Amino acid sequence: MSFPWAEHYRPHHPMMRWLDEKLPLPRLVYNAVGAGYPVPRNLNYFWNFGVLAGASLAIQIVTGIILAMHYAANGLVAFDSVEHIMRDVNSGWLIRYAHMNGASFFFIVVYIHIFRGLYYGSYKAPREMVWLLGVVIFLLMMATAFMGYVLPWGQMSFWGAQVITGFFSAIPLVGEPVRQWLLGGYAPDNDALNRFFSLHYLLPFVIAAVIMLHIWALHIPGSNNPTGVAVQGPADTVPFHPYYTAKDGFGLGVFLVLFSIMLFFAPNYLGHPDNYIPANPLATPAHIVPEWYFWPFYAILRAFTFDFLFVPAKLWGVVAMFSAIALLFFLPWIDRSPVRSANYRPAYRIAFWMLVADVAILAWIGKSPAEEPYVRIGQFAAAYYFAHFLIIVPLIARFETPKPLPNSITESVLHGEAAEAAPLGLAAE
Amino acid sequence: MATRDTVDDPNQRPPVIAGPHEDGVGPRRRDFLNIAAVSFAGVGAATVLIPLVNQMNPSADVLALASTEVDLAKVVPGQGIKVSWRKQPVFIRNLTPKEIAEADAVPLSSLRDPQTLAERTKPGHKNWLITLGVCTHLGCVPLGISEGENRGQYGGYFCPCHGSQYDTAARIRGGPAPRNLAVPDYAFKTPTTVQIG
Numbered sequence: 001m002s003f004p005w006a007e008h009y010r011p012h013h014p015m016m017r018w019l020d021e022k023l024p025l026p027r028l029v030y031n032a033v034g035a036g037y038p039v040p041r042n043l044n045y046f047w048n049f050g051v052l053a054g055a056s057l058a059i060q061i062v063t064g065i066i067l068a069m070h071y072a073a074n075g076l077v078a079f080d081s082v083e084h085i086m087r088d089v090n091s092g093w094l095i096r097y098a099h100m101n102g103a104s105f106f107f108i109v110v111y112i113h114i115f116r117g118l119y120y121g122s123y124k125a126p127r128e129m130v131w132l133l134g135v136v137i138f139l140l141m142m143a144t145a146f147m148g149y150v151l152p153w154g155q156m157s158f159w160g161a162q163v164i165t166g167f168f169s170a171i172p173l174v175g176e177p178v179r180q181w182l183l184g185g186y187a188p189d190n191d192a193l194n195r196f197f198s199l200h201y202l203l204p205f206v207i208a209a210v211i212m213l214h215i216w217a218l219h220i221p222g223s224n225n226p227t228g229v230a231v232q233g234p235a236d237t238v239p240f241h242p243y244y245t246a247k248d249g250f251g252l253g254v255f256l257v258l259f260s261i262m263l264f265f266a267p268n269y270l271g272h273p274d275n276y277i278p279a280n281p282l283a284t285p286a287h288i289v290p291e292w293y294f295w296p297f298y299a300i301l302r303a304f305t306f307d308f309l310f311v312p313a314k315l316w317g318v319v320a321m322f323s324a325i326a327l328l329f330f331l332p333w334i335d336r337s338p339v340r341s342a343n344y345r346p347a348y349r350i351a352f353w354m355l356v357a358d359v360a361i362l363a364w365i366g367k368s369p370a371e372e373p374y375v376r377i378g379q380f381a382a383a384y385y386f387a388h389f390l391i392i393v394p395l396i397a398r399f400e401t402p403k404p405l406p407n408s409i410t411e412s413v414l415h416g417e418a419a420e421a422a423p424l425g426l427a428a429e
Numbered sequence: 430m431a432t433r434d435t436v437d438d439p440n441q442r443p444p445v446i447a448g449p450h451e452d453g454v455g456p457r458r459r460d461f462l463n464i465a466a467v468s469f470a471g472v473g474a475a476t477v478l479i480p481l482v483n484q485m486n487p488s489a490d491v492l493a494l495a496s497t498e499v500d501l502a503k504v505v506p507g508q509g510i511k512v513s514w515r516k517q518p519v520f521i522r523n524l525t526p527k528e529i530a531e532a533d534a535v536p537l538s539s540l541r542d543p544q545t546l547a548e549r550t551k552p553g554h555k556n557w558l559i560t561l562g563v564c565t566h567l568g569c570v571p572l573g574i575s576e577g578e579n580r581g582q583y584g585g586y587f588c589p590c591h592g593s594q595y596d597t598a599a600r601i602r603g604g605p606a607p608r609n610l611a612v613p614d615y616a617f618k619t620p621t622t623v624q625i626g
Contacts, residue, residue, distance in 0.1 A: 091480030
């Protein structure tokens with residue numbers, strides 16, 4: 001894997017040698033996250049977030065399997081079974097809050113992971129497949145999170161299911177039949193709840209499988225690094241273990257501290273109080289708001305308030321929302337600049353931060369009610385999002401003059417790591 | 430810092446810098462740090478395991494069903510009732526003087542699980558035989574508590590699944606079961622009401 005100077009797995013104990021002949025699983029681990037995987041020596045803490053995302057998924061799977069032991073996926077008792085978990089099951093409150101906030105932390109970490117990739121050009125050749133699989137993981141995460149949010153069968157659960165499945169009714173001609181097929185009825189009910197529970201249990205394991213492909217695809221070209229300059233020799237890399245196991249372990253500790261603070265001191269801060277009202281098919285909450293990690297997409301969905309080109313607003317909104325994610329699939333070919341890291345791309349760096357600000361504005365619009373001035377701001381912000389990928393990035397790739405790149409990773413480190421590898425180039429100049 | 434030779438070939442790893450104890454004598458600082466870090470993580474992981482294991486134990490609503498009150502006023506001698514306690518059947522039988530005498534006449538040495546009827550009932554309430562209706566073999570519910578059911582050859586209970594025979598003190602007398610029917614914790618609140626659990 002990756003580089004010819006990677007350390008070779010040499011089992012010393014006779015039993016490990018026997019195992020290596022029959023099933024080289026320790027060898028696989030050694031070559032994936034052990035000394036057998038050479039990693040650029042100059043990674044900063046933005047390279048922690050892949051491991052943190054994996055740890056988040058592990059937390060979600062462990063707590064989720066336990067919750068499924070106590071939860072009842074039936075419209076009559078689902079809400080009560082969640083309260084049973086909160087009140088009666090030993091440590092049930094802890095496990096449910098860990099699952100609730102774990103979902104949020106999973107998304108926080110993955111968003112940072114994605115923006116890291118955008119900043120340092122991790123989507124570019126030779127890592128396009130890593131990026132594509134990453135977008136697949138992101139889509140699966142969104143589907144999983146949505147279906148999990150339905151399960152407590154509170155007001156937001158129910159109306160979330162109503163609204164999200166409503167997207168599919170926007171499909172011309174077959175929309176309404178598709179929606180009824182998805183729900184197994186005319187509105188969310190027991191059948192919808194049961195199938196969402198089944199799929200919510202299944203999809204995390206599919207995510208885990210795609211993560212394995214994601215890591216596999218990454219380990220063929222090897223990891224990117226803050227300079228974006230390719231690894232040229234053994235001096236540019238260090239073995240993953242102990243160097244990055246130690247660094248990632250420290251990062252994981254910091255992550256768990258922040259997670260614990262949220263979990264123990266503000267477990268419902270990111271939730272919505274309406275979801276502590278049992279589902280009522282006859283009364284809609286005043287503001288239907290998705291969880292925070294869907295706000296930007298929700299804002300893009302609502303940006304279309306008018307029909308044009310013979311296409312109804314509802315369909316435009318749905319198409320725009322899905323396009324916002326689908327665009328990411330084409331990014332490796334949209335950005336034609338040969339320079340990977342934004343540390344050496346002055347114009348792209350400005351565009352990147354503009355995109356971060358734009359997504360933050362979209363998030364704020366997504367959580368706000370659908371009234372002026374929010375609607376108008378949201379329309380501009382949504383338009384800018386698409387302009388960034390379809391106009392700004394291709395133009396920059398064409399006209400930008402990049403800064404001179406270092407000859408190698410090692411050289412950049414020796415010339416002053418501060419300038420070349422600092423997070424987001426903050427120490428440059 | 431120890432000095433080291435300059436490396437001519439950038440693709441050559443620099444030699445390891447020998448610390449004060451690199452000669453293998455005595456532990457290095459790094460050894461201590463490694464052990465401390467791994468121990469710290471180990472204690473953390475073990476602590477996290479406690480709630481993850483504890484959630485499998487009976488929950489508060491299950492434990493809340495752990496006691497039940499039964500009114501015995503309508504149960505005449507020779508009759509028995511079946512009540513539910515912890516989602517398990519409990520046999521409450523009002524023994525006739527004949528059944529009490531039968532149970533007392535059995536020599537303890539002949540029993541598989543030697544206990545007297547007096548040990549298995551409350552003082553002053555020797556006629557009230559209160560046991561779990563769960564066969565100690567594999568947990569079936571024996572017959573004999575209701576009117577007309579087969580009470581086996583000892584007049585107590587009979588478990589048809591594998592042929593365990595219990596006598597009028599619900600002691601195992603024949604068949605595969607190893608122990609007498611279990612006596613739950615109970616107490617008489619009044620002469621005719623009993624609290625189980």
